[in-house]
Amino acid sequence: xxxxxxxxxxxxxxxxxxxxxxxxxxxxxxxxxxxxxxxxxxxxxxxxxxxxxxxxxxxxxxxxxxxxxxxxxxxxxxxxxxxxxxxxxxxxxxxxxxxxxxxxxxxxxxxxxxxxxxxxxxxxxxxxxxxxxxxxxxxxxxxxxxxxxxxxxxxxxxxxxxxxxxxxxxxxxxxxxxxx
Numbered sequence: 001x002x003x004x005x006x007x008x009x010x011x012x013x014x015x016x017x018x019x020x021x022x023x024x025x026x027x028x029x030x031x032x033x034x035x036x037x038x039x040x041x042x043x044x045x046x047x048x049x050x051x052x053x054x055x056x057x058x059x060x061x062x063x064x065x066x067x068x069x070x071x072x073x074x075x076x077x078x079x080x081x082x083x084x085x086x087x088x089x090x091x092x093x094x095x096x097x098x099x100x101x102x103x104x105x106x107x108x109x110x111x112x113x114x115x116x117x118x119x120x121x122x123x124x125x126x127x128x129x130x131x132x133x134x135x136x137x138x139x140x141x142x143x144x145x146x147x148x149x150x151x152x153x154x155x156x157x158x159x160x161x162x163x164x165x166x167x168x169x170x171x172x173x174x175x176x177x178x179x180x
Contacts, residue, residue: 005070012063015046016056082116082124084159092116095124095158102152103128106145108136110170123161131170138167 045051051059081089096114103112111131116124128149132141142165153160 009066079118123159
């Protein structure tokens with residue numbers, strides 16, 4: 001796949017260069033008989049520089065598309081496990097359960113939802129949605145929850161790159177897991 005994308009990119013670059021007659025080579029000498037007369041006419045049009053604006057735009061877009069797809073193919077995927085130290089990894093579900101336990105220990109938090117993303121560097125990105133009663137002191141609960149989560153994760157040895165807590169005021173009857 002990478003070779004195909006490299007070839008697509010190089011073909012687009014060479015066609016643009018030949019379209020502007022930068023190299024001075026004669027494209028009609030290339031063996032394109034297998035593609036038919038249409039390709040031969042197109043190559044002759046590129047060589048003579050008599051391409052329409054649409055064809056030149058299409059060639060530039062073809063080269064850009066090849067480059068974008070090549071970069072997307074070469075970019076490493078997001079890791080599935082959270083890196084703790086060199087050579088030590090932990091699953092995202094384990095991090096999520098530790099954060100969930102910390103939220104259960106926090107008073108005035110009715111329910112929570114945790115999303116964990118692994119990063120290439122050590123640590124995880126944790127997004128936490130916590131439901132609290134309407135009218136409760138949200139800032140105090142948020143700071144208490146943040147300190148409890150950080151302490152729990154630090155005691156477990158789990159590094160966190162970013163902890164984002166979103167407090168949602170809700171009715172206790174609408175929460176799913178528990179009511180205090």
